[in-house]
Amino acid sequence: MTSVAMQENKENIQQSGVYISTYGCQMNVNDTDRMYALLEMVNFNPVNRPEDADLIIINSCSVREKPVHKVHSEVGRYKNLKKTNPKLKIGVGGCVGQQEKQRLLTDVPLLDFVFGTDAIDELPDIVEKAYKNDQKIVRARFEHQKPYQIQTLNSNPGVSTFVNITKGCDNFCTFCVVPFTRGRERSRATSELVKDIQTLVKRGVKEVTLLGQNVNSYKSECGTNFAQLLERLAQDTDIERIRYTTSHPKDFDQELCDVMQRNREKICEYIHLPVQSGNSEVLARMNRGYTRQHYLEKVQMIKDTIPGVSLSTDIIVGFPGETEEQFYDTLSLLDEVQYETLFAFKYSPRPFTKAAKFEDQLSEQEKSERLNQLFKKHDEISFALAKKYEGQNLKVLVEKYDEENQRVSGRSTQNKLVHFSGESDLIGKTVLVNITEAFPQTLRGKRVEA
Ligand code: 5AD
Ligand code: SF4
Secondary structure, eight states, rough: HHHHHHHHHHHHHEEEEEEEEEEHHHHHHHHHHHHHHHHHHTTTOOOSSSGSSSSEHHHHHOSSHHHHHEEEHHHHHHHHHHHTTTTOEEEHHHHHHHHHHHHHHHHHTOOOEOTTTTTGGGGGHHHHHHHOOOOOOOOOOOOOOSSOOOOOSSSSSSSSSEEEEEEOOOOOTTTHHHHHHHOOOEOHHHHHHHHEEEEEEEEHHOEEEETTGGGOOOOOOOOBBBBHHHHHHHSSSOOOOOEEEOGGGOOOOOOHHHHHTTTTTBOEEEEOOOBSSSHHHHHHHHHHHHHHHHHHHHHHHHHHHTTTTTEEEEEEEEETTTHHHHHHHHHHHHHHOSSSSSEEEEEOOOOSSSGGSSSSOOOOHHHHHHHHHHHHHHHHHHHHHTTTHHHTTTEEEEEETTTTTTTEEEEEOOOOOEEEOGGGGTTEEEEEEEEEEEEEEEEEEEEEEO
8 A cells, every 4th residue: 555545544544443363373473563553554553452442353373273263253252342332343364364265254244354464464455445335355365476575564663573584385285274375485675674674773673583484495586595695684784683483494504504603693593493293204294395314414414503502393293194103203303303492283184285185184182192292201301401501691682671570581592581680771682691590491590790
């Protein structure tokens, strides 16, 4: 939408409240920030409770959840609000909007509009039409032709914020709905990213997390790859810290490790490297493009190049046909790699995906048992790994102040959450903290005076 059209919208709509409920990954959280910022331009101010809103949006993820059920029950809760506030409009966006399109409007009569992942920037226009014409709207086309040109929009980016570098995914892992809900992979131009991050720096941002489904396959129109982009951002911007997520193991290479090591003052030594399974046959049926052996070789390359690197992963248990022995391979992989953080999920069949049609789907009980076993094993490993930080000095970027306990918290470069005594003036500063005690999820420390 042009700024003139935005301005016209602004004049048409009085100050109103908008409430967005968000489910899902960082990508979705980032999309919600963008929605709030776009809607603020047309006089919708964020409110904390649906009861105070004239506009409610459900931004829902469909990667692992049964989101349609969630949407049904959440909208059901707003039924009475529609009666008490006849102005109230309710919309559904994100992956679920993309996936369900018109069907959602037909099945959930209380809904006023549905929009997809490529229609977020049309939100002011969609909302205006919903109010003006009082008609139901669906906007869920993919913009396959247009280049991926956006500017990070976030009304309140804080100390640390997300910056999308790619959208979509072309990998088609057999369990994953993302290629269907977010479309083909597109990369933003390097020069735009440099500008975008400099603008964020001027607004006080100290740390950015570069976001994409598979950041390693970033490729700008000029041919810049992800390793080159990282180096350019580290050298040509004033951002203090750079993180990124998510990496695909098949595309993780020595060049990227070297760039991280060369620019270690800015690029955090934390890598999220989803493995999904520790068994090569399961990996082949998942269409992951690597074997257990290949994955372990990449991990070794990373550990050899980046001393002190901290690793995290995603694992799916109970993929169709996964045997006990194959699951044990996943357990033993935890021992070999020593992940500091684990995100693990029970396999859930997703629409359009190949694996949903595979035979030998496991029972919920089997999946739950394997998940518990996996978390139990990982808890022991991660606690032992956390203990090794005791006595070390870590660089912590302070993000929050807890007035009640007069302490602050922030993340170390290894992405560990650290608490220590301090005042609110430390927010936004990077300080050295000596770790005095490690807990399973967090570290406690004492500031080392400069
Ligand atoms: N079932 C369970 N977990 C899934 N993920 C993606 N699709 C599914 C699914 N169908 C998990 C993967 C991915 C993370 C974002 O979500 O582990 O890395
Ligand atoms: Fe999904 Fe695989 Fe793409 Fe990740 S790489 S978003 S798991 S299809």
